[in-house]
Amino acid sequence: MVHKHTPTASLRPTSQSQRRPIALVRLVDAPIDHLSAAEMHPSTEALTLSEEQQEVVDTRESLGLSWRDYAVLLGVAPARLNTYRYGRSVGVPPEVMAAVRALRSMSTSELEVLRVRLSLPMSEIVAEWLAVLQIQSSEDLAALLGIPAVVVKRWRADEARPETPEIARLARTVSAIARLSSKDDLAGDGFTLEI
Secondary structure (H helix, E strand, C coil): CCCCCCCCCCCCCCCHHHHCCHHHHHHHHCCHHHCCHHHHCCCCCCCCCCHHHHHHHHHHHHHCCCHHHHHHHHCCCHHHHHHHHCCCCCCCCHHHHHHHHHHHCCCHHHHHHHHHHHCCCHHHHHHHHHHHHCCCCHHHHHHHHCCCHHHHHHHHCCCCCCCHHHHHHHHHHHHHHHHHHCCCCCECCECCCCC
16 A cells, blocks of 8 residues: 655654654754854854943953853853853843952952862851851851851751852852941941942
8 A cells, every 4th residue: 555645644753763853854954055154153253242241251351261260250150151241131230240340350369269269168168258257157147148047057067069150159248248247337226238
C-alpha cells in the first residue's frame, strides 16, 4: 500500500530521526551559506550604549579585568552585567554605577586585596562583618541584612556560602550600615537617611 503525503496527514514521527521539532529541523538542516556574517557572529561595534553603559564597559577595560571578575567585584550577576554591556537595558542602576566608580578609583593592589577578601572562608567574612558592625549574634546580623538567622549560622559554620557577587553586595551593605551607625545624628528609636 502506498501512502500519499497530504497536509492533513498525521504529524507523529515515524522514526527516531524525525522526532526533532520542526523549527529545529529547519535550523539544523538549513545551509549556513545564507546567513550573514552579522547573524553568525554578532558584533558589539554596532551597539549604541548609554553614557553609563559605556562607562561600565570602559571601566572594565581600564582595570584589565575579565567580565566574570568584574561582575564579582561589582556584586552583580554576570547575566545582569551583560545587559549593561550589550545595551539591553534602559540604563544602569545607581548602586551599580556607584560600585563601578568605586572600582575605578581603586589601585591595582586594592583590587587584589578585594579579590582575596572575597575568596576567604565565609566564617571569616562573617566574623569581619560582626566586628565592623560591633555586634555578636547571628540574629542581629541577619536582621540587619534582611535574611534568615539560620543562613548566617550556616555561614559562620562554613556549611554554606552565597555566590561571590552576593558576598560583594552584602559586604557593601555592611559597609553602608557601619557608616550610617557611626554618624552622630543617629538617636532615638530609629533614624532617617538624608539623600
